Amino acid sequence: MNQFLVSHSAAFVQAGTRQAAQTTAGSGFASSVNQCIAQSFTTSSSQTATGYVVVTASVSGTPSPWAFSIEASSSGTPSGAPLASTPVPYQFVPAAAGLVTVILPVSGLTASTTYWLVAAAAGDVSDYFEWYKSSATSGAATSVDGSSWSPQAFGMLYQVYDNSLTPPWTGIWEDGGARWTSYGYSSGRVSAVSEFTSGQTPAGYVASVRSLSYSGSLLTGVA
Secondary structure (H helix, E strand, O other), X not given: OHHHOOOOOEEEEEOOOEEEEXXXXXXXXXXXXOOEEEEEEEOOOOOOOXXXXXXXXXXXXXXXXXXXXXXXXXXXXXXXXXXXXXXXXXXXXXXXXXXXXXXXXXXXXXXXXEEEEEEOOOOXXXXXXXXXXXXXXXXXXXXXXXXXXXXXXXXXXXXXXXXXXXXXXXXXXXXXXXXXXXXXXXXXXXXXXXXXEEOOOOOOEEEEEEEEEEEOOEEEEEO
């Protein structure tokens, strides 16, 4: 209800076009415990915005939300100043390696320029996230404080999409990532809805993942 009491900024994100990616799996993963993980990417010759990213990840236990951001590059490492940030709750991440969509719209990027996709440290030795490595031998960096970065001899599995007007809707990003929604599709119909809202409970957020079922063209259930 409070969403209707004042003006709330919202970005509507469509499927867009994939502009940068590493999708060939390597060996192992980087853990979110006590370290930030970053992956560099270069915008295409005409790209000036992102709409969302897809990472291959998994979760163990129930860690606090895992914040993803996009940062400019400074001296070959993340600048430390997020252009946009989105918290990802553990409810959105599978227990085994799988694709995780993160709505992360950023405008005003410079074409043919290096940026960084950064995942903040999260969790502990019992509750943590895992971002899986690609077959690349460079491109990733890690940091214990989000400031001093160490280049690594591996890359991460990731995909970066622009926000071009290519249907269907992929998600909605509101209030600087404090609330966001992503949609999954099957046979051209919405099959899943994932919603995150921060600051609604003592735990600090509310997250829900719902699946939709159909009979023919009619929606028959939401679970």
